Amino acid sequence: MQKVRYQREVKHLRLPDEVKLRLSETLGILDENYGDNRDVDVQLGGYALIAENLFDTKYIQKNLIKDTVPEEVEEIVTNDGLEYNLILFIVSIYRKLFFIF
Numbered sequence: 367m368q369k370v371r372y373q374r375e376v377k378h379l380r381l382p383d384e385v386k387l388r389l390s391e392t393l394g395i396l397d398e399n400y401g402d403n404r405d406v407d408v409q410l411g412g413y414a415l416i417a418e419n420l421f422d423t424k425y426i427q428k429n430l431i432k433d434t435v436p437e438e439v440e441e442i443v444t445n446d447g448l449e450y451n452l453i454l455f456i457v458s459i460y461r462k463l464f465f466i467f
Contacts, residue, residue: 367422370414371406373397381416382444388452389414 370376373393376386396412406413415430417423440452 367425368416370416372402374402379416382446382448382450384444385442385450388440388442389416392452 368379370379370389370393373390373396376390376393379386379389381389393414400410404410415426417426442450442452444450
């Protein structure tokens with residue numbers, strides 16, 4: 367599992383270009399509105415968690431999001447046919463969590 371805080375970190379990820387593009391757009395909006403040096407653990411603006419396998423997905427569901435209902439779900443299909451989901455959760459008034467699996 368990877369935690370991505372800022373748009374500048376996306377280029378270093380090993381993900382398909384389609385996923386990196388969408389993630390970069392999302393984090394860019396957060397950087398623009400909340401600052402690209404925000405403390406993502408205590409300030410508004412959030413971060414992204416990337417689940418790289420089923421174990422990560424189950425861990426996130428069981429330990430991090432529990433009974434939270436997603437605000438938005440977006441499916442991303444790469445040119446190679448791989449499927450990813452971008453899910454936006456509003457965890458609390460002070461946190462936003464983006465989750466890709």
